[in-house]
Amino acid sequence: MKPILASGHAAAATAERWLPPLVGVVEPVAEILEPEEPPPPTAEEIAAMIEAAQREAAEAGYRDGYERGYAEGRAQAAAEAAVEQAERAAREQAWRETEAQTLRETVAALESIAQSLADPLADSADALEPELLVLVSAMARRVVMAELTHAPERIQQVLHVALQQLPSRKHPIRLHVNPQDQSWLMAYAAARDEQLTWVADPEIERGGCVLMSGPSRIDATLDARLRQSIDAIWGELHPPKPLAVQDAVSAPPLEVQPDVQAEAPPLELAPAVVPEVQDEAAPHATSAAESEPTEQIAQAEPSEPSDIDRLLDDGPFDDTDFVFEPRTSAAP
Incomplete structure (x- = not known):
């Protein structure tokens, strides 16, 4: 490898001058100087x-x-x-x-x-049932009234059923009837030799009557018969719930009372009957009661109105559309 030779001024600047060593001359020893402390910062x-x-x-x-x-x-x-x-x-x-x-x-x-x-x-069956009941009652009432308009002699059957319901005939019978029905009923009573006291009562609606005999009262008005029929149908559709069975030991024994009189067989549109009260201790009271112009009437014990009564009382029974005129033919 060849040495690199500096040329020109660069070589001259780096070169040192060679001097011969001094012979016999003692070179002075350089004095060791301690470094100076730096000046404090400003x-x-x-x-x-x-x-x-x-x-x-x-x-x-x-x-x-x-x-x-x-x-x-x-x-x-x-x-x-x-x-x-x-x-x-x-x-x-x-x-x-x-x-x-x-x-x-x-x-x-x-x-x-x-x-x-x-x-x-x-x-809607349950909700419609009361309304249907009122509607059917009103329709039945109108049908009966229309039938009586065309066949007023049918009132005789009502009187016949009412007389059959009397408990006895030993008291005079007083009959309250609408004046328009009185002629037909008088003909019926005369044909059967019925001894009746006639009371023309405009408050009694056509197609019905009220019998009074001593302490008995038979309501054979149209309203009473309709209520009776509807109560029977309602009882069949809604039978009463069975009562709670009582303990045979704790329950008191029932008192059995003998029937005073047998009930009459049910008839269609049968009138309501108030049973006669027999008083054997005072037989002489009969003549006194017969002589009185106003007879004593046995009243039923008051009771709460049934659902049928409320419905019929509130029902739209408006019979003003029917005009009842007497028939042209003479009454028998």
Whole structure:
């Protein structure tokens, strides 16, 4: 490998001058000098040093705070994200449950509609029953009144049934009847030799009558007969609920009372009967009662009105459409 030779001024600048060594001459020993202390810093230098230290501390604190805040921010963001995710999951679950409940209610409503369409009168049967009862009663009343208009002699059958219901004939019989029906009933009584006291009572509606005999009273008015028939039909449709069975040991024995008189066989539109009260201890009271112009009438014990009575009392019984005129033919 060839040496690299400097050329030109560069070689001259780096070259050292060679001098021959001194022979017999003692070279002086260099004196070792201690280093001099540096001069104290000036106020400007101290201020600069303080400023630099403060700047370095601020930068270090900023870096430390930044790193710490960044870590805390990441942790807070992660926690908030977890809370938001949980809330979103809860909202989705609540929405699913609400949708499921809505679906169940919709299905139930559709099933109810389908059932009501299959049997449209099932739900309204109970509500329509009282109205139908009032309607049927009004229709029956109008039919009876129309029949009496065209065939007034049918009132004779009413009197016949009422007389059959009397417990006895030992008291005079007083008959309250509508004046328009009196001629037909008088003909019937005369044909059968019935001894009756006639009382023309405009308050008695056509087609009915009221018999009074001693302490007995028979209500054969149209309203009473209609109520009796409707009560019988209502009892068949709605039988009474069985009473609670009492303990045979604790329950008191029932008192069996003998029947005073047998009941008359049921007839169609039979009048209501108040049974005669027999008083064997005072037989002489009969003549006194017969001589009185106003006879004593046995009244039934007051009782609460039944559902049928309430319905018929509230029913739209308006018979103003019918005008009852006497027939042109003479009464028999």
